[in-house]
Amino acid sequence: MSWNAPQGFAGQYGPWALIAGASEGTGAAFARRLAQQGINLLLVARRPDPLDALASELESEHDIETRTASVDLTSYDAPAKLVELSAGLDVGMVLFNAGATTRFDSFYDWPAGDLAAMINMNCHTVALAAHHFAPGLRRRGRGAIVLIGSMAGFAGSSHHGIYNATKAFDWVLAEGLWQELGPDGVQALILVLGATDTPSHQRMGVDFSDQTVMDPDDVAIEGLSNLHSGPVYIVGEHNRAILNYILTSDRAAVVSAMSAASAGLARQIHQR
Template sequence: MTDPQSLAPDFARRYGPRALILGGSEGIGLAFAERLAAAGLDLTLIARSGEKLEAAANSITASHAIDVQTLVLDLTGRDVEERAAEIVAAQDYGLVIYNAGATHGVGLFLEQPADRALNLVRLNCATPLAFAHPALSAMRRRGRGGLILISSMSGMAGSGYVAAYAASKCFEIVLAEGLHWEMAREGVDVMCAVATLTDTPAMRRSGMVEIDGLVPMEADAFAGGALDALGSAPIWYAVGEAAADAMRGNRRTANTANASRMSAQLWGIDAERPIQG
């Protein structure tokens, strides 16, 4: 069971009474939920699978005396902006965590339907905006609260085989930087937590292959590090600031080449196969 003392003593006062976790039924989202429940925050979990949401809620309430509500929602739906406003208005959310957008359909851009890329833009760009606006507006009125956007090291540079995904995750990083600057004067904390390769059910389902010597981060370790960092910086890198700085110091073309090779390796793609015209 998660130790509630892993969070700062005043965490619940700053970010309670309830947290909204989008993509909260498993993996990183569930790890956040378990840590927040241990700290005494009530929860609202959103995901597409009602069955997984119910299992997550039952698991949490079996260990913690809190209220857990669940809501089935497709975060790429055309009515998501209207739904976001309704959901945020329905509860007193002191913390919103946007944890959606795992890599699926890895492959060359032109070998996939255009709507797959557009779907990633809706999921990782449009929907975070739809929830951030009403949530931050409410937090500004209270003078406290927090928003965490979950991004990926893929957003640090362009990458073949995940071109649209990497671009959409870059959006979250830059958005959080700007919102952190704007909201700091209002007493509201905004942060982007940038994940490295993390062991989650979604990543396993994506077809990722195991590579000798490459050990994925545990979801609980990622969630704990991100929550500890909230309020201290606009961006928290799971790999550490030194590793992120080293990547930023490289030529961007080199980073893209390295990221593309890694993407091919992780998903068992033959990177030497000629691209068909």
């Protein structure tokens, strides 16, 4: 799909963007759309090969520079690594993409290490890295901190309640950042996604056939076109309708509905 970026896009968000969780799915889609705007990219994920392949593709198609780095965002020192990697780069956008649930199991069946990893990636790494980048963005008077959220962050559920809780953390953190950074010309927001057809979900065996599923590139286009629409922007009209239900319904009913959907996905995954 073609995309006309808002006027002055590269000036506002360049010359460098850091994407945490960049190698595939929505992360790669954001990278491709930013590269089209001439923004240099610091691309981070765990597996180096897909990152390097994406970097080569983008450098061959666009007049940009890229850097890639293998970092496990669940590790306690991930924020320090992101700081180190970005040293000397004029970073205008920090986009935290990685963060999908890694399990569909009852809370008490999640290994404690997996719970801690989820909290580290979606809370500790996001908060401390944002804390590092925010002052530099304020000094520049432009740029963006973009958190990727989930509809799951608006209610508790069975099977990945810890994921929902970390996404609720990101939602509220983004709102605070939006309030504090906005007056200095820096946009902070959470882009909230619903079901999206990403390799990560495909590998897990999630079948979204009974839901409206978005394409990662459509998510990237709608998200990047609405960076000014913080503190919370829900990607996809159907997801905005779901959020309306979530926010206006009895909480017990919402949690039951969310849990029924999660339990269905868990059954599919465990039957594979």
